[in-house]
Amino acid sequence: MDLTFTHRFVKVNGINMHFAEKTPSFTDNGASRPPPVILFLHGFPELWYTWRHQMVALSSLGYRTIAPDLRGYGDTEAPESADAYTSLHVVGDLIGLVDAVVGDREKVFVVGHDWGAIIAWHLCLLRPDRVKALVNMSVVFEPWNLKRKPISMFKSFYGDDYYICRFQEYGEIEAEFAKVGTERVLLEMLTYRNTGPILLPKGKSYDDPVSLPSWLTEYDVKYYVSKYEKSGFTGPVNYYRNMDRTWEMMGAFSNAQVKVPVKFIIGDQDLTYHIPGTKKYIHEGRFKSHVPLLDEVVVIKGVGHFLHEERPVEISKHIHDYFLTF
Amino acid sequence: MTSEVREKKIKTNGIWLNVAEKGDEGEPLVLLLHGFPETWFSWRHQIDFLSSHGYHVVAPDLRGYADSDSPPTHESYTVSHLVADVIGLLDHYGTAQAFVAGHDWGAIIGWSLCLFRPDRVKGFVSLSVPYSPRDPNLKPSDLFKSFGDGLYITQFQEPGRAEAAFAKHDCLTVMKKFLLTTRSDFWVAPPNTEIIDDLEVPSTLPDWITEEEIQVYADKFQKSGFTGPLNYYRAMDLKLQELEILAPWQGYKIVIPTKFIAGDKDIGNEGANGTIKYVKGEMFKSIVPNLEVVVIEDGHHFIQQEKSERVSQEILSFFNKLRNITE
Numbered sequence: 001m002d003l004t005f006t007h008r009f010v011k012v013n014g015i016n017m018h019f020a021e022k023t024p025s026f027t028d029n030g031a032s033r034p035p036p037v038i039l040f041l042h043g044f045p046e047l048w049y050t051w052r053h054q055m056v057a058l059s060s061l062g063y064r065t066i067a068p069d070l071r072g073y074g075d076t077e078a079p080e081s082a083d084a085y086t087s088l089h090v091v092g093d094l095i096g097l098v099d100a101v102v103g104d105r106e107k108v109f110v111v112g113h114d115w116g117a118i119i120a121w122h123l124c125l126l127r128p129d130r131v132k133a134l135v136n137m138s139v140v141f142e143p144w145n146l147k148r149k150p151i152s153m154f155k156s157f158y159g160d161d162y163y164i165c166r167f168q169e170y171g172e173i174e175a176e177f178a179k180v181g182t183e184r185v186l187l188e189m190l191t192y193r194n195t196g197p198i199l200l201p202k203g204k205s206y207d208d209p210v211s212l213p214s215w216l217t218e219y220d221v222k223y224y225v226s227k228y229e230k231s232g233f234t235g236p237v238n239y240y241r242n243m244d245r246t247w248e249m250m251g252a253f254s255n256a257q258v259k260v261p262v263k264f265i266i267g268d269q270d271l272t273y274h275i276p277g278t279k280k281y282i283h284e285g286r287f288k289s290h291v292p293l294l295d296e297v298v299v300i301k302g303v304g305h306f307l308h309e310e311r312p313v314e315i316s317k318h319i320h321d322y323f324l325t326f
Numbered sequence: 327m328t329s330e331v332r333e334k335k336i337k338t339n340g341i342w343l344n345v346a347e348k349g350d351e352g353e354p355l356v357l358l359l360h361g362f363p364e365t366w367f368s369w370r371h372q373i374d375f376l377s378s379h380g381y382h383v384v385a386p387d388l389r390g391y392a393d394s395d396s397p398p399t400h401e402s403y404t405v406s407h408l409v410a411d412v413i414g415l416l417d418h419y420g421t422a423q424a425f426v427a428g429h430d431w432g433a434i435i436g437w438s439l440c441l442f443r444p445d446r447v448k449g450f451v452s453l454s455v456p457y458s459p460r461d462p463n464l465k466p467s468d469l470f471k472s473f474g475d476g477l478y479i480t481q482f483q484e485p486g487r488a489e490a491a492f493a494k495h496d497c498l499t500v501m502k503k504f505l506l507t508t509r510s511d512f513w514v515a516p517p518n519t520e521i522i523d524d525l526e527v528p529s530t531l532p533d534w535i536t537e538e539e540i541q542v543y544a545d546k547f548q549k550s551g552f553t554g555p556l557n558y559y560r561a562m563d564l565k566l567q568e569l570e571i572l573a574p575w576q577g578y579k580i581v582i583p584t585k586f587i588a589g590d591k592d593i594g595n596e597g598a599n600g601t602i603k604y605v606k607g608e609m610f611k612s613i614v615p616n617l618e619v620v621v622i623e624d625g626h627h628f629i630q631q632e633k634s635e636r637v638s639q640e641i642l643s644f645f646n647k648l649r650n651i652t653e
Binding site for chain 2: 086126146251
């Protein structure tokens with residue numbers, strides 16, 4: 001099994017973007033039809049690397065797989081301006097990426113998880129003409145709501161210690177993370193198994209030992225740590241700091257539906273599945289009313305937030321089975 | 327003539343817009359978006375004409391104007407807000423897809439609507455202002471700097487400056503300076519001169535507008551002021567408004583059927599590199615492939631008033647064609 005990835009850089013939307021690529025090693029019986037492309041969108045606090053298993057599996061099945069570090073993450077440029085992290089910026093990057101490396105009229109398959117899922121929903125609203133189909137994971141599509149400005153909503157639901165509220169003040173959480181140490185911070189997040197909301201009260205201690213789950217190796221941790229030690233947490237955290245700004249910019253989509261074919265996958269131990277109202281939203285019709293082409297919802301038992309790393313083979317199969325139908 | 331126009335307030339995107347309306351509510355909806363510094367009244371001829379030819383016509387006072395709400399800060403006047411206002415209106419009427427016509431700033435809103443929500447637009451007529459796709463290497467504020475301080479857009483940036491300059495004239499005079507202008511340059515004033523002082527009022531009124539009609543505008547602006555309208559220009563300088571929010575549509579082709587109408591003497595048509603040349607050129611055709619262009623001889627900026635019959639006919643025939651209706 002070929003575990004090598006090609007690493008490339010391309011200038012898009014004013015930033016230098018890094019992406020990993022894995023293409024099929026065989027050619028399709030000589031016919032010069034380009035392989036279908038899958039664009040993978042990672043979440044927080046991750047990198048392109050989170051998709052390594054899917055990229056290996058799916059490229060061997062004939063897909064051209066592309067996984068960028070999103071703006072602010074890893075080896076992709078992190079703009080200085082804290083305001084440059086709205087969904088419109090990130091979607092602009094991705095359109096630039098697809099234009100540059102796939103073609104400027106081409107549609108791609110998209111796979112998203114966590115923040116990557118949010119970006120994928122917005123990509124489908126803003127540029128449905130570029131998405132063939134979407135497999136999205138963990139985070140459902142929330143229609144824009146005039147009465148629900150994000151940060152004040154989180155504050156009233158969960159209080160000031162809610163991690164998203166704690167991320168708002170520029171520099172503050174970065175300083176706390178620095179005290180705790182990059183590796184410890186990443187381990188805390190990657191191994192989070194609680195189904196309740198993430199609360200980060202100030203002065204919380206991080207002394208309890210953390211053991212690696214079976215799906216996360218020492219090598220994996222080293223890779224994440226080395227990248228986060230280099231590029232830091234500001235870029236990634238800035239996404240949370242721009243949630244209100246994105247909301248202000250998306251008023252034109254207040255009743256808009258996602259009009260792209262979608263398969264949605266979530267683990268039943270994922271904290272997002274346990275957000276009050278979510279199960280009902282997913283299973284009793286409202287999710288489908290906002291995403292009319294929601295073809296399938298899969299709930300995987302016993303699996304947490306990082307489902308594609310926990311059950312890579314199963315997730316890759318779900319992705320391939322779905323995209324095969326197009 | 328306009329006595330049967332109904333006016334009402336509609337809540338959209340968190341604000342109240344005053345909307346003029348005429349025609350049978352069961353008919354296809356036409357949304358008319360005015361420019362600067364105007365009101366729905368600029369569309370009075372088209373409102374009557376289109377409503378008597380089978381359309382339900384809706385013409386708002388845009389955010390910041392006349393009897394509509396005027397949020398205080400210029401941050402609330404980005405194209406995102408303006409497009410969201412329009413979508414809210416279409417939602418109010420339950421219109422899945424509307425025919426849209428926009429003039430000047432209304433045209434900018436219309437083009438933006440074609441990017442953000444092409445699913446809500448059946449066809450779009452732009453008067454005067456073409457689609458300006460984002461150039462990632464050129465910020466609007468840098469482009470405008472090249473014209474110097476005399477450019478009206480530059481003069482409109484500093485909060486209070488243009489308001490103070492306008493206030494030196496009574497509102498009727500201000501309106502005459504704008505509505506009756508026959509200048510075709512990009513409105514650049516000489517050094518140390520405010521554009522409002524540089525614009526001239528002709529000694530006699532042209533035949534397409536009356537003193538009473540200009541007074542209608544003057545009365546509205548006397549009451550609501552010019553800050554709301556000027557905020558549109560001030561929002562252009564915002565980091566986000568510096569076209570970063572349009573990044574998702576880099577290279578996008580507007581495939582919705584569109585028609586561009588302008589007078590050959592409109593602002594920006596002076597000289598070889600004018601707007602009309604741009605609109606008829608290959609570059610524009612490549613990004614707006616489904617486009618008709620109509621140039622009206624001897625027409626100036628406020629074209630739907632100055633050449634009302636022609637503009638009304640051109641709009642009607644375009645929308646009718648899209649409905650497969652021929653005269």
